[in-house]
Amino acid sequence: MTSVADPRAFLRALFDTAVAAALPTSQLSRFLPPPPKGRTLVVGAGKGAAAMAHAIEDMWPGPLSGLAVTRYGHGLPTRAIEVIEAAHPNPDIASETAARRILAEASALGEDDLLLCLISGGGSALMALPAPGLTLDDKKAVTRELLKSGAAIDEINAVRKHLSAIKGGRLAAAAAPAQVVTLMVSDVPGDDPAVIASGPTVADPSTFADARAVIEKYGIAVPDTVRRHLEQATEESVKPGDPRLARTTAHLVATPQDALEAAADLAYRAGIAPLILGNALEGESREVARVIAAMARQATLYDQPATPPCVLLSGGETTVTVRGNGRGGRNAEFLLALAVALGGHDKVWAIACDTDGIDGTEDNAGAILTPDTLARAAALGVDAKARLADNDGYGFFSALGDLVVTGPTRTNVNDFRAVLILP
Structure with a gap:
């Protein structure tokens, strides 16, 4: 049983489970x-x-x-x-x-x-x-x-x-x-x-x-x-x-669906209601983040689409139109935009990582968002909105020590996102 006494560890366990389900070696012999x-x-x-x-x-x-x-x-x-x-x-x-x-x-x-x-x-x-x-x-x-x-x-x-x-x-x-x-x-x-x-x-x-x-x-x-x-x-x-x-x-x-279903099963066994939003979400990373932030708020206010504790799971491949000079892949961009949209919500945690272990061209798979992400950034003099405008999700989460670094996983079923909403 995975406990949410440590939400950060729980999110990482969801990602690791998703990656394990995407490893092709156990399925090759069937075909x-x-x-x-x-x-x-x-x-x-x-x-x-x-x-x-x-x-x-x-x-x-x-x-x-x-x-x-x-x-x-x-x-x-x-x-x-x-x-x-x-x-x-x-x-x-x-x-x-x-x-x-x-x-x-x-x-x-x-x-x-x-x-x-x-x-x-x-x-x-x-x-x-x-x-x-x-x-x-x-x-x-x-x-x-x-x-x-x-x-x-x-x-x-x-x-x-x-x-x-x-x-x-x-x-x-x-x-x-x-x-x-x-x-x-x-x-x-x-x-x-x-x-x-x-x-x-x-x-x-x-x-x-x-x-x-x-x-x-x-x-x-x-x-x-x-x-x-x-x-x-x-x-x-x-x-x-x-x-x-x-x-x-x-x-x-x-497939991406295999990864999401494995993570959903882990959440269910931990007493967390899993909602798979889709395995093929596309669009600008920051726009997808705004939508999912709104869904997280809806859950905290109205118990919809599920009563917390719950976790919103999604996959797919978002995109980033690069306008700034910062560093960062689409998962870091998603999480930074999610942080800005949530404004430090005290009930919401999240992870977003590429299942191949590399977010864009960087050395991280993605990052983790916590309720105090914006507060910790502000204490360090790191402006979240300015970093987002500069497409610098990597720099933002690196400053906080919240990058997820796995090294090559030797599989790839696209991005994995989990937004954990606690009571």
Whole structure:
């Protein structure tokens, strides 16, 4: 039984439980196909790729080989599957090298062979192969601007797929006629396989026109080469019904909902009423914070939507339109905006963390909010509203000693938020 005598520890236990439920290793064996007559090639991309590759080596009943690319610091020792580390969220030369090698090895497969793909969040940046006529610098420039723009992940990945030689089903098409089985850890709202890591092995319903619309919507400045590529639209991504995908299947092995349900079960056993608000919340972090702050106030005043003690749980991927010069990911931004909106409410505590252990590009997973957060900040001369205006959630919570630092978790089912409301 977890006690709320220590709300900070309880919130951290909720997050740790959510992450544990998102680890793919316990679920992989359920979805493994029989060994093929020919070769088994394992390829992976994402923050969970090394952990998944490590697990596959222990589970697979026959010979295999392969290559997996993960974020710097997220690797694990493997025997038969080579692990490469690369940059995230903006790709580097290691990302391109890994993608080029993966595509070449998949292209060499035959009808009796199996391509086993291990895909998790972060794969879009970690396996980055520019389309013909584009350079890695082109892709980096566009990615950098998209990440600052406040665009949703499906919009960002619609662009990425149309600047790529490997995403949007192209990896599976290159492997045809081999059998392709993809095991995916979802980090996207709605768990759409075509959006997870930009869907390298699944059909892509988005188009060049969609990609151009995203660029125009957010006023993204793109290199001339990128603009010409999007306008010429000479080679679309692989569409539903393409015969090259006839022998492909994809399975979700861990999702945001799994994480939320595990946390809800822990809360229930602790005597705290859990309310799952949704596993796919999107929008500006500070706007989502205002809504959830209003819900927390409603619970304290009117016992709605639940009577305290209760906890509001949510997942998804919010966005931050960067206007300041501070440090901080979307979870720190959410919590700082929540603190401002609550104004030091004495009944509300909260945690917001990325389940991969990295909030944006910082070294923390997220942070914890306590009833006295604003008071402690003021005593240190730290202005919460000014820090929020500067997008400096990391700096704010670092000054208070309230960052949550886990290191790489080697999974990723997006953000986890828990708002604890006490009587």
